[in-house]
Amino acid sequence: MIEPYNKLVKLAARAFYDDLTSKGDNQPKTGRSDNRGIAVVVLDALTRRQWVREEDLAKDLKLHTKQLRRTLRFFEEEKIITRDHRRETAKGAKIYSAAVAATADATTGKEGEEKVKLHTHSYCCLDYAQIYDVVRYRLHRMKHKLKDELENKNTIQQYICPNCGKRYTAFDAPRLLSRNGEDFDCESCDGKLDVESDKLAAQEGGDGDGDENARRRRREKLKDMLQKMEVQLKPLIDQLGRVKDLPVPEFGSLQAWEARASAAGRAANGDNAGDSKSHLGYNGAPMPYSGDTKVVVDFNGTEGKGEGVKSETDSTSLKVLPPWMITSGMNLTKEQRGEVKQETKMDGTSTSTAAQYTDEKKSTIGHDDKNIQDEYIKAYYAALLKKQHELEEAAKNPQDANAADDPSSSTSIRKVGDKYKREEDDDGTEWEEAPARGNGIGAYKVDLNVEADAPAEDDEDDIDWEEG
């Protein structure tokens, strides 16, 4: 739905803003400072985004913020984009980041926005509805102006006295009016005035020749221009026609968009990973990898460690990206990173988890990856054993089961039979959905950084179990 509009924007950008320079015209253009085409680049970039923070856009386009801002201000005046400025704290920045993350269907952030202090941030977004009108109006005015000039529509009529050659304009009309009110009379010789028309003067030749030729040339030039305009702008006009009956993509104001984006992200539950239009990466960068590429890697059975543990891999519909496809700039869900629930890990995704750890957890955990892996497994088995043991005990001693509800109690008491199982499940779900679960401001506070750390904490938990 948004595609035709994007095409319209791109066409309009190339048609009207191609040779736009942000420098003053009086400055000499050296090769370096010649920044024509920047406008097109910026508009194209904006078609791939929704609301975007201007600093991020500048970073993505490798432009200076000042330069970008100048261009954006121009577009704001041209009514092509809407902008929003607000002073915001780290929290405000996080709202935006959360919204971006939600748009990208990604539930993890690789870095926090903690450093942001109280700064004024500007956001911008294409205003498709207005662009449609602006482009149409512009075309209309262009055509109108050329046609008017061609037809001499707004020219002041001139009159000439055939006797003495004196010229008058229509402004003199009240003075020239003859007594009977039928004709215009010459002031000096009382002769009847003739209307000076192009045709007449052209036939006359004589003294007014150069002038007339110039006028005729001008007419031809205008006609030429009108024709050229029609030919060259045809794609744009066609696109306008195509877009006419389509619903306009509307992002709303920045706040509304943020709220909606995070809500949509929550609702989507990450299962529309193939939906390319909503795929904006972190910082609003497009993510070519995760959009259309569907890589199905079957981790099950790659390592035979998972016997005896129930498999829940199929509970998530997300495609698991292989570790070599995960770059640090990508914004992926944990599922996509292959970082699935604990049960799944046990199922044999240890390669991917290992990769995950090498990617991100090296600094947080001082141990060797393999060690962690082993420890984790050991811990899990220990916990499982303990659990089964306790299950039997709990059957004998119901009071203990009640105590198991207390999260602050030690792990040995806590994990009781089915309770344990449920908590384990809960853990998994919580882990996976936490960032998308934003409702209201409270949920926005979920820091991406914290989320990224969450697995590490879990790991430590596991190690604790082993010790305990």
Next chain:
Amino acid sequence: MFFHIVLERNMQLHPRYFGRNLRDNLVSKLMKDVEGTCSGRHGFVVAVTGIENIGKGLIRDGTGFVTFPVKYQCVVFRPFKGEILEAVVTMVNKMGFFAEAGPVQIFVSNHLIPDDMEFQSGDMPNYTTSDGSVKIQKDSEVRLKIIGTRVDATEIFCIGTIKDDFLGVINDPTTV
């Protein structure tokens, strides 16, 4: 376009008006003097709507007249290029037609009348379309666009066109 502005004028008042009604006399004389006049700068003064302030009078040597500086509010009408006006046709000839919008006289030359309207001479000269459905003659009301103004110190004259969308006859006296 109409404007509500404050203007200033030095009023000379004869000594016979001095007395209780001095102020009233001053105001009525002001109205008589300025309403209906035209200045190139402000346009036509349509009406005085109020007095801002009357300054101290100054007795002229020798005559006994007193000069009061008077600040007054008034409505002025000034036509602009590109403005759309409704006007009443006052005269039609083969060169075009003249129309009046209040105090302003406007001339529409025949090449600014749509091409499908032709001049018909006779007792009641007019411009008529070929099917006779639209007719411009004396006392017709037309909507026109000003494409040029000539502003003198005491006079404003306009050139108009009806060769554009939504311009032309808006009320035909013969059909009413």
